[in-house]
Amino acid sequence: MSTSQLEKFQDEVEIPEGVTITQKKHMLTFVGPLGKTHQSFRKIPVNLEITDSKVLLTTIDQRKKDYAILHAARSLIRNICEGLITGYTIKMKVVFAHFPITVKVEGKDVIIENFQGERAPRKTVIVGNTKVIPKGEDVILTGEVWTDITQTAANIELKTKVKNKDHRVFLDGIYAFEKKKGIDK
CATH class of the missing domain: 3.90.930.12 (Ribosomal protein L6)
Structure with a gap:
């Protein structure tokens, strides 16, 4: 596969200001102005890596199904971050x-x-x-x-x-x- 094809199997989510995310194996813990929550990614086949202001997501395989799972995980993280700020x-x-x-x-x-x-x-x-x-x-x-x-x-x-x-x-x-x-x- 070319590098442009491999890039579509990676994504990143910006962590908004006021929200902190910590990772322990497959569990992400979100802390924001409205409270604290956690989300398990044990059954979602996506590799997670947290940097200072971003969450990097990569798929395990390069199939169409994995592309859909990647974007589902991305929107899950984005909705939790947004909810901890506005509700x-x-x-x-x-x-x-x-x-x-x-x-x-x-x-x-x-x-x-x-x-x-x-x-x-x-x-x-x-x-x-x-x-x-x-x-x-x-x-x-x-x-x-x-x-x-x-x-x-x-x-x-x-x-x-x-x-x-x-x-x-x-x-x-x-x-x-x-x-x-x-x-x-």
Whole structure:
């Protein structure tokens, strides 16, 4: 392969000011103004090397699949760095027609009560360091790690999925309606 072809199997991520990254084998630890988090790269076949202000990524092999994995790892690091500086917010709307749905947070669980008149509450887990704040008809999810926030939102949405009924008629549930950078209160 020529050197120009080999260069596309290498990439680098600029570390923003205020964020420090340390490496211990396959584990990267990120520390920023909004907090501290870590990400394991054990199952991601990419070589990582941290210099003073950059993270150098190189693939293990030179296949098309490795090129895609390289860019997935790059965006993962970039999103964590960006989240530690600005944070992320997802707003969800509680929608119901007849039975009023109540959302509560207890520890690391989100409890959804009275969904379609059910007596037993539905529970789902909060992923990572995500903060869930129920405010009337809205549920606000905030945090530093985008993958944790979106997974928590997906868990809540899936727990309120209507089964064995026409989803065009039975619109009850909790749905995400706004995703943005920055932390809302």
